[in-house]
Amino acid sequence: MKKNSTEWISIGTVLGDTNIDTFFFNLKNHKAKKGDIVTTESKVPTEEGKVVPVTVWGKITSIESTNQFFPREAAQELTNSNIDIRDTILPTTRDELICKVLILGYTNNLDINNINRLLPLNYPVRPAANVKYPASEEVQKMLITSLNSKHPIFIGSLLARAAVKIRVDADNLVSRHFLITGMSGSGKTVFVRRLIAEMLKLLFPCLVLDIHGDYLGFVQKQKKFFPNNKIKLFYPKLSVNSEDKEIIYTLIQKLGKSLTDPQNDYLNTLLERIDYENGASIVEYINLLVARSRDFITERNSNTKGRSNGFSHFKASTMYVVTRSLREVSKKLVKMEQTNFKHRNKMKNLNFEELPDPVSEPEKIISKGQLSILYLKGYESLPASAIVSILLEALFSHRQEIQEEIPPFLTIIEEAHNFIPSRAENKDNLPSVDTIRRLISEGRKFGTGIAIVSQQPNRLDSTIVAQCNSQIFFRIKNQSNQRFVRETSEYADKDDTNQLPNLANGQAIICGQIVNFSLPVQIQFDEHLLNDDIGNEDFISTVDKWNDKESVKQRKKFAKAFSNISDNDIRRPH
Ligand SMILES: Nc1ncnc2c1ncn2[C@@H]1O[C@H](COP(=O)(O)OP(=O)(O)OP(=O)(O)O)[C@@H](O)[C@H]1O
Ligand SMILES: [Mg+2]
Numbered sequence: 001m002k003k004n005s006t007e008w009i010s011i012g013t014v015l016g017d018t019n020i021d022t023f024f025f026n027l028k029n030h031k032a033k034k035g036d037i038v039t040t041e042s043k044v045p046t047e048e049g050k051v052v053p054v055t056v057w058g059k060i061t062s063i064e065s066t067n068q069f070f071p072r073e074a075a076q077e078l079t080n081s082n083i084d085i086r087d088t089i090l091p092t093t094r095d096e097l098i099c100k101v102l103i104l105g106y107t108n109n110l111d112i113n114n115i116n117r118l119l120p121l122n123y124p125v126r127p128a129a130n131v132k133y134p135a136s137e138e139v140q141k142m143l144i145t146s147l148n149s150k151h152p153i154f155i156g157s158l159l160a161r162a163a164v165k166i167r168v169d170a171d172n173l174v175s176r177h178f179l180i181t182g183m184s185g186s187g188k189t190v191f192v193r194r195l196i197a198e199m200l201k202l203l204f205p206c207l208v209l210d211i212h213g214d215y216l217g218f219v220q221k222q223k224k225f226f227p228n229n230k231i232k233l234f235y236p237k238l239s240v241n242s243e244d245k246e247i248i249y250t251l252i253q254k255l256g257k258s259l260t261d262p263q264n265d266y267l268n269t270l271l272e273r274i275d276y277e278n279g280a281s282i283v284e285y286i287n288l289l290v291a292r293s294r295d296f297i298t299e300r301n302s303n304t305k306g307r308s309n310g311f312s313h314f315k316a317s318t319m320y321v322v323t324r325s326l327r328e329v330s331k332k333l334v335k336m337e338q339t340n341f342k343h344r345n346k347m348k349n350l351n352f353e354e355l356p357d358p359v360s361e362p363e364k365i366i367s368k369g370q371l372s373i374l375y376l377k378g379y380e381s382l383p384a385s386a387i388v389s390i391l392l393e394a395l396f397s398h399r400q401e402i403q404e405e406i407p408p409f410l411t412i413i414e415e416a417h418n419f420i421p422s423r424a425e426n427k428d429n430l431p432s433v434d435t436i437r438r439l440i441s442e443g444r445k446f447g448t449g450i451a452i453v454s455q456q457p458n459r460l461d462s463t464i465v466a467q468c469n470s471q472i473f474f475r476i477k478n479q480s481n482q483r484f485v486r487e488t489s490e491y492a493d494k495d496d497t498n499q500l501p502n503l504a505n506g507q508a509i510i511c512g513q514i515v516n517f518s519l520p521v522q523i524q525f526d527e528h529l530l531n532d533d534i535g536n537e538d539f540i541s542t543v544d545k546w547n548d549k550e551s552v553k554q555r556k557k558f559a560k561a562f563s564n565i566s567d568n569d570i571r572r573p574h
Contacts, residue, residue: 007135008039008132008133008134008135008138009031009132009133010028010130010131010132010133011027011028011031011032011038011131011132011133012025012026012027012028012031012032012097012099012130012131013025013026013128013129013130013131014040014125014126014127014128014129014130014131015098015127016127017127018124018125018126018127019124020103020121020122020123020124021102021103022058022100022101022102022103023040023058023101023103023124023125024098024099024100024101025038025040025098025099025101025131026096026097026098026099027063027097027098027099027131028097029095029097031133032060032063032099032133032160033060033063033160034060034061034062034063034160034499035059035060035158035159035160035520036059036060036133036158036160036161037057037058037059037060037104037134037139037158037160037161037164038057038058038059038060038099038101038131038132038133038134039055039056039057039058039131039132039134040055040056040058040125040126040129040130040131040132041053041054041055041056041126041129041130041132042054042055042056042106042123042125042126042129043123043126044106044121044122044123045123052108052109052110053109053110054106054107054108054109055106055107055109056103056105056106056121056125057103057104057105057106057107057118057134057142058101058102058103058104059101059102059104059517059519060099060100060101060160061100061101061102061493061495061496062099062100062495063097063098063099063100064097064098064100065095065096065097065098066095066096066098067091067095067096068096069090069091070090070091074090100495101131102493102495103121103125104118104517105118105119105120105121105146106118106119106121107119107142116138116141116142116144116145116146117145117146118142118145118146118516136161136163136164139158139161139164140164140165143164143166143167143516144167146516147167147168147169147515147516148516149167149168149169149170149171149172150171151169151170151171151202152167152168152169152170153167153168153169153170153173153195153198153199153202154166154167154198154524155167155168155191155194155195155198155510155521155523155524156194156506156521156522156523156524157521157522157524158519158520158521158522159507159519159520159521159522160520162522166510166515166519166521168470168510168514168515169513169514169515170198170199170202170204172469172470172513172514173195173410173449173451173470173514174199174204174408174410174447174449175408175444175447175449176444176449176468176469176470176513177440177443177449177450177451177452177464177467177468177469177470178449178450178451178452178468178469178470178471178472178512178514179451179452179454179457179465179468179470179471179472180192180451180452180453180454180471180472180474181453181454181455181456181457181471181472181473181474181476181481181485182455182473182474182475182476182503182508183455183474183475183476183477183478183481184455185505186474186475186476186503186505186506187474187475187505187506187507187508187523188453188455188472188474189214189215189414189453190506190523190525190526191472191474191506191508191523192208192412192414192451192453193214193215193217193218193526193529194523194524194526195451196208196215196218196371196412197225197226197526197529199410200226200229200369200371203228203229203368203369204408204409204410205366205367205368205369205370205371205372205406205407205408205409205410206370206371206372206409206410206411206412207365207366207371207372207374207395207409207410207411207412208371208372208373208374208411208412208414209374209376209388209411209412209413209414209419210373210374210375210376210377210414211376211377211384211414211415211418212377212414212415213343213347213375213377213531214414214531215371215373215531216233216347216350216373216375216531217528217529217530217531217532218231218371218373218529219231219233219350219351219373220349220350220531220532221528221529225528225529226371228369229369229370229371230367230369230370230371231370231371231373232353232364232365232370232371232372232373233350233351233352233353233373233375234352234353234354234355234356234365234372234373234374234375235340235341235344235352235353235354235355235374235375236340236355236374236375236376236379236384236387237281237354237355237387238251238281238282238283238333238383238386238387238390239279239280239281239282239357239390240276240277240278240279240280240281240282240285245271246431247386247389247390247431248271248282248285249267249268249271250382250386250429250431251282251329251382251383251386252267252286252325252326252329253267254382254428254429255328255329255332255333255380255382255383256325256326256328256329257321257324257325257328259321259322259325260318262314262315262318263318263321263322263325265314266311266314266318266319266322267322267326269310269311269314270289270292270293270296270322271289273292274288274289274292276288278359279357279359279360282333283330283333283334283337286326286329286330286333287330289326290323290326290327290330293319293322293323293326294323296311296319297316297319297320297323299311300312300314300316300319301316332380333383336378336379336380336383337378338378339377339378339379340375340376340377340378340379342378343375343377343378344375352375355374355387355391358390358391358394358395358398359394362394362395362398362405362406363405363406365391365395365406366395366398366406366407366409367406367407368407374387374388374391381418381419381428381430382428382430384418384419385418385419385428385430385431385432385433386431386432388413388419388432388435389430389431389432389434389435392411392432392435392436392439393435395409395448396435396438396439396443396446396448399446399447399448400446407447408446408447408448408449409447409448409449410449410450410451411439411448411449411450411451412450412451412453413436413450413451413452413453414453415453415454415455416452416453416454416460417454417455417456417459417460419432419433419436420432420433420436420437420452420460420461420464421433421459421460421461422458422459422460422461422462423461423462425459426461433461433464436450436461436464437461437463437464440464440467441467452464452465452468456478456481457481457484457485457488458480458481458483458484462488465488466488468512469512469513470491470510470511470512470513470514470515471485471489471491471492471510471511471512472508472509472510473485473489473492473496473497473500473508473509473510473511474503474506474507474508475500475501475502475503475504475505475507476500476501477500477501482497482500482501485497485500489511489512491511491512491518492509492511492518493518496509496511496518496520497509499520503520506522506523506525507520507521507522507523508520508521508523509521
């Protein structure tokens with residue numbers, strides 16, 4: 001390493017047994033913490049048969065403290081006789097601190113051109129060697145050089161050492177897929193906003209599926225913080241395309257009553273007979289189905305001998321049930337649209353646009369430097385899944401075409417268990433599962449990276465999760481989710497996963513291809529990106545400022561007047 005490594009503070013001594021993966025050392029009191037990066041000088045044989053001095057780098061994964069001069073019996077004696085240890089001759093300063101270090105690799109002290117490049121260690125470290133606490137800038141240099149990234153992006157600092165800034169590799173982030181998980185409130189969305197802020201600087205297009213309005217802060221702050229970007233806010237439109245018959249069928253079948261075989265038969269006949277305009281709204285199409293079905297029923301009932309409209313083999317009751325079910329579906333969809341509208345209406349200062357047709361105008365959704373936010377609040381999982389499936393299928397096929405109409409882009413799927421539930425949970429056969437599975441297995445070639453964000457990784461489709469080659473784990477207390485992390489992540493080591501329940505908000509273990517070894521990180525919190533209109537839920541203040549609406553006041557007044565009348569009524573009941 002550099003000459004100034006002599007200035008690095010000496011913090012301990014390597015213990016007897018060493019190998020090429022780990023070593024233990026005796027730590028001076030309070031000189032390092034779990035998660036810290038430390039070094040020790042060593043020598044390794046080269047391929048040319050020389051022996052070169054190297055600096056071995058490692059991460060403290062655990063610390064244990066023992067005091068051999070303080071046997072258990074002494075503790076028992078102190079407890080029973082109510083004596084303070086300071087009133088005895090027992091030593092209080094002989095605690096032995098033993099650190100376990102996971103070796104990350106070595107840097108060659110003589111190779112001036114590659115002085116910060118980390119190489120895999122192939123010879124054990126020296127027992128009794130000095131362990132040092134490297135300067136923050138040197139740790140940072142080593143991390144960034146060994147990341148070997150063309151586009152490193154800043155996400156936060158090393159958990160154990162705020163002065164060490166951590167960057168991840170943006171190229172890996174957008175060309176592969178990654179999973180962000182942790183319990184509610186642990187910091188997932190704050191992290192995604194940090195990533196988006198960095199991707200926007202690189203003018204990389206991003207698409208976010210936002211259920212709660214967590215990303216609307218970008219729109220509010222666009223002028224001030226993202227003057228070179230376009231930020232678009234869309235509300236969903238369920239539209240039909242000729243290839244989507246399956247989706248319409250699923251939607252009708254799953255949102256309405258469950259249909260018998262003859263009823264399904266009739267529904268199929270309706271779908272086949274009645275054409276729709278490409279890109280038209282599904283609600284309009286379903287209303288058209290209802291109107292035409294009513295006509296068919298009338299025709300069928302008044303059918304004169306010899307004339308057949310092809311429906312005579314259906315019972316009138318079958319046709320009625322299907323028509324009613326279609327009307328219910330249409331009503332449900334309209335209700336969801338209205339709920340979404342109501343939420344949008346609360347944020348009058350924001351400009352929401354109807355989602356453009358991704359087949360004919362994909363560039364309105366994905367273009368260089370643009371962040372597109374699809375605001376899905378109010379939609380149930382099935383229609384939300386259908387919307388996402390139609391959208392992603394269309395965008396993906398544009399990327400597959402030789403004549404690329406849109407640039408590579410990153411999709412962020414918040415509350416992903418709604419779109420890619422595990423096999424056991426996917427009772428509704430959500431159409432987005434197949435779409436995202438396909439995207440995730442083929443997307444690498446076409447630059448359609450996906451970020452999956454969920455509180456419950458064990459409820460996600462396992463095929464999709466297995467394809468995520470970077471993971472960001474925030475606090476996880478739930479046992480089965482912890483087990484899931486241990487079993488699925490090939491990158492996180494046992495000491496990392498043991499730490500998961502104790503992480504605070506905004507602290508995460510980052511592992512996989514976006515970093516070169518797993519790191520505990522304190523994520524940078526961009527407070528300015530919070531959505532001012534929603535903020536954190538503050539129901540107490542809402543009640544404090546509460547004023548009844550005029551209609552409620554009228555009803556209360558009426559109720560009071562009515563109760564006065566009954567109080568004045570002195571007639572005895574009979
Ligand atoms: N890096 C951080 N630094 C400081 N505070 C943070 C950080 N990350 C999160 N927080 C705090 O925790 C709150 C919740 O974070 P966030 O919205 O990211 O949680 P989440 O994991 O997305 O939760 P949910 O699953 O409920 O959506 C933030 O509003 C903030 O107050
Ligand atoms: Mg969130």
